[in-house]
Amino acid sequence: MSSIRRFGISLDNDLSEKFDVRVKKKGYSNRSEAIRDLIRKDLVEQEWHEGGEVTGAVTLIYNHQKRELLNKITDIQHNFQKVIISAQHIHLDHHNCLEIIAVKGNPPDVQKLTNILKAIKGVKHGTLSMSTTGKGLT
Ligand code: NI
Numbered sequence: 001m002s003s004i005r006r007f008g009i010s011l012d013n014d015l016s017e018k019f020d021v022r023v024k025k026k027g028y029s030n031r032s033e034a035i036r037d038l039i040r041k042d043l044v045e046q047e048w049h050e051g052g053e054v055t056g057a058v059t060l061i062y063n064h065q066k067r068e069l070l071n072k073i074t075d076i077q078h079n080f081q082k083v084i085i086s087a088q089h090i091h092l093d094h095h096n097c098l099e100i101i102a103v104k105g106n107p108p109d110v111q112k113l114t115n116i117l118k119a120i121k122g123v124k125h126g127t128l129s130m131s132t133t134g135k136g137l138t
Contacts, residue, residue: 002138009035044132048107057129058101058114065095066122073099073117080113096124104133 011019019031028034047054064070077084083105090098101117103110110128118126 040137043137044130047132047136048130051107053105053133054107054110054130055102055104055133056110056131058099058103058110058117059125059127059129060097060099060101060117060123061092061125062097062099062120062123063095064091064097069120069122072120073123076113076116076120077101080109083109083113 019034023031023034026034028037044054060073062069062073077087083103084101085104086102088100090100092098101113103113114126114128117123
C-alpha cells in the first residue's frame, strides 16, 4: 500500500458549500473520498488524451428488424478485433436490442469504432464509457 500524504485546500465559501452539497448528494463518506475520485477521473481523461492503453464499453440500442443492421454491426466488429475483447447482445423486447462491447486498446481506435457504430442508420443510441486499465491508479 502506498503511503498517505495530507494537504489542505483553500476554497472560497461559495465553491466549498457547493462541493459539500455534491459530496453529500453523491453519497461520499467524506471530502477526501470525493476529491480522490475527482483526481482519478482527471487522470483517466488524461490517459484518453495521451493515447496509452485504455478500456471502456460501447453500448448500442438498435432495432434488429431493420434490414442489414445486424450484419453491418457484426461486420464492423470483425474489423475491430484488435480492440474488442468481448461483446454481449441482449434482446430488450420484440424489436430492440442492447449491445455492450467491451474494448481495450488505444483511444483513437476505440473512438473510431464508436463513431462508426453510432453513425449506422438505425442505431437509436450509442455511447462510449471511457475507463482505464487501472494500472496507473491506486
Ligand atoms: Ni436482439
